[in-house]
Amino acid sequence: xxxxxxxxxxxxxxxxxxxxxxxHFLRENLxxxxxxxxxxxxxxxxxxxxxxxxxxKSCTMLAVQAEGADVKTIESLASNGNLHxxxxxxxxxxxxxxxxxxxxxxxxxxALLDENNNPSEDEIRHGIEGNLCRCTGYHNIVRAVExxxxxxxxxxxxxxxWEGGE
Amino acid sequence: MYPRKFDYxxxxxxxxxxxxxxxxxxxxxxxxxxxxxxxxxxxxxALVVDIARIPGLDTLDDKxxxxxxxxxxxxxxxxxxxxxxSNAAALSTAAALTGDVQVRNRGTTCGTxxxxxxxxxxxxxxxxxxxxxxxxxxxxxREIPASEFFVDSLTSALNPDEILTSIRIPKSGDGEGSAYxxxxxxxxxxxxxxxxxxxxxxxxxxxxxxxxxxxxxIGTKPTLAEGVAEALIGTDGSASAVEAAAERALEGVTVLxxxxxxxxxxxxxxxxxxxxxxxxALASI
Ligand SMILES: Cc1cc2nc3c(=O)[nH]c(=O)nc-3n(C[C@H](O)[C@H](O)[C@H](O)COP(=O)(O)OP(=O)(O)OC[C@H]3O[C@@H](n4cnc5c(N)ncnc54)[C@H](O)[C@@H]3O)c2cc1C
Ligand code: FES
Ligand code: FES
Numbered sequence: 001x002x003x004x005x006x007x008x009x010x011x012x013x014x015x016x017x018x019x020x021x022x023x024h025f026l027r028e029n030l031x032x033x034x035x036x037x038x039x040x041x042x043x044x045x046x047x048x049x050x051x052x053x054x055x056x057k058s059c060t061m062l063a064v065q066a067e068g069a070d071v072k073t074i075e076s077l078a079s080n081g082n083l084h085x086x087x088x089x090x091x092x093x094x095x096x097x098x099x100x101x102x103x104x105x106x107x108x109x110x111a112l113l114d115e116n117n118n119p120s121e122d123e124i125r126h127g128i129e130g131n132l133c134r135c136t137g138y139h140n141i142v143r144a145v146e147x148x149x150x151x152x153x154x155x156x157x158x159x160x161x162w163e164g165g166e
Numbered sequence: 167m168y169p170r171k172f173d174y175x176x177x178x179x180x181x182x183x184x185x186x187x188x189x190x191x192x193x194x195x196x197x198x199x200x201x202x203x204x205x206x207x208x209x210x211x212a213l214v215v216d217i218a219r220i221p222g223l224d225t226l227d228d229k230x231x232x233x234x235x236x237x238x239x240x241x242x243x244x245x246x247x248x249x250x251x252s253n254a255a256a257l258s259t260a261a262a263l264t265g266d267v268q269v270r271n272r273g274t275t276c277g278t279x280x281x282x283x284x285x286x287x288x289x290x291x292x293x294x295x296x297x298x299x300x301x302x303x304x305x306x307x308r309e310i311p312a313s314e315f316f317v318d319s320l321t322s323a324l325n326p327d328e329i330l331t332s333i334r335i336p337k338s339g340d341g342e343g344s345a346y347x348x349x350x351x352x353x354x355x356x357x358x359x360x361x362x363x364x365x366x367x368x369x370x371x372x373x374x375x376x377x378x379x380x381x382x383x384i385g386t387k388p389t390l391a392e393g394v395a396e397a398l399i400g401t402d403g404s405a406s407a408v409e410a411a412a413e414r415a416l417e418g419v420t421v422l423x424x425x426x427x428x429x430x431x432x433x434x435x436x437x438x439x440x441x442x443x444x445x446x447a448l449a450s451i
Contacts, residue, residue, distance in 0.1 A: 064176070
């Protein structure tokens with residue numbers, strides 16, 4: 001069936017089977033492979049994208065459910081070669097190792113900071129509860145989100161752990 | 167991981183939805199349980215009827231002496247609502263503790279009721295708060311008390327041609343309070359309930375006059391622990407009275423062990439969480 005939506009500001013439409021998952025529509029029809037597929041059961045969050053401004057797991061949503069929606073993927077964040085503050089935070093604070101969880105982790109963190117740009121460590125951990133990382137142990141991810149929050153508030157980010165931060 | 171092939175319709179009115187629903191169809195709201203089950207091919211309906219485009223189902227309304235939660239109100243909205251928090255704290259907390267941010271952004275409060283998972287959170291809140299389920303079909307409307315709604319694991323009292331269009335929750339009055347607490351599968355309060363309990367209590371002149379306590383996670387369905395309520399009523403709600411009442415949390419429940427706990431462990435937890443929920447409900451009055 002025919003489905004139309006806006007993805008990263010661009011109007012797209014395609015003829016898909018009803019069972020096409022949003023994540024496959026993004027990766028295979030639109031070739032936006034920044035969104036990853038991890039567990040495919042709704043648990044790992046690697047497939048997190050924004051639908052109408054809310055973080056959702058695109059492996060647990062049909063493309064046809066996104067009819068008419070405004071979808072944003074990791075590819076929408078950087079502009080003119082400038083990283084989004086959350087991307088910069090992950091870079092600056094080593095918020096990743098293998099990077100598999102990172103696109104989902106970043107999209108979940110962006111949604112969190114869009115609602116509250118000054119979250120406590122507890123709020124950050126709660127906000128990314130739906131995203132699993134098998135490498136980092138989350139510590140540096142939390143630091144990355146704190147870095148991004150500071151940037152988004154126009155403040156100087158706290159120094160990195162290895163320079164006497166927390 | 168794809169579901170089997172199915173047809174999909176997204177009707178724009180309840181009447182159209184009733185017409186589409188048939189023997190081999192499934193209603194879809196948020197899809198947070200239906201899609202995983204279809205991917206695992208535990209459910210393979212020929213037709214999915216997506217109710218998300220039906221106008222008027224997405225509101226949470228103050229109706230004077232009660233509140234209604236429409237079929238498309240997401241867990242996140244139930245959790246964020248001041249109206250729910252101040253009148254049905256048990257349901258509010260249960261919604262806030264359902265899954266994770268992404269799950270709460272799509273899954274619906276009515277959907278988790280209809281799904282009737284034995285380890286779900288909000289059904290316990292609905293039982294304790296005395297909710298009534300409003301089921302509509304082409305042949306009319308049925309009002310089903312929460313206490314008769316959860317029939318068995320993944321089985322509610324809904325007929326296949328019915329849509330749970332809303333849930334009605336009485337507003338809380340003087341001296342009433344409720345609470346929900348659980349142990350989650352991932353530790354703390356994260357993920358499905360290994361064991362959880364919701365409690366609603368009414369106190370006047372220093373003694374408990376009414377109570378409803380529900381347990382979840384431990385058996386075949388979220389269940390009202392009637393023995394606990396019976397034991398609480400007439401007491402002053404002291405720590406020892408609550409402790410003694412919570413001892414009856416397993417009456418009428420078939421405790422089942424699962425990957426997350428033995429029968430013995432779950433039995434123990436049910437009492438612990440019944441006690442915690444009652445104490446929190448009393449403290450909130
Ligand atoms: C990763 C993950 C973690 C989760 N963690 C938890 C948790 O910690 N605690 C918890 O309680 N739940 C948890 N869930 C389940 C979640 O709460 C689901 O959202 C909820 O159970 C179903 O609501 P839904 O709107 O998504 O319903 P759907 O998935 O659309 O439907 C589920 C079932 O209910 C029926 N149905 C739905 N709405 C209606 C209606 N209005 N009328 C008639 N039938 C209807 C459908 O036909 C289907 O059989 C989790 C889910 C996931 C994917
Ligand atoms: S791939 Fe979607 S949650 Fe893991
Ligand atoms: S960086 Fe490897 S899974 Fe998170």
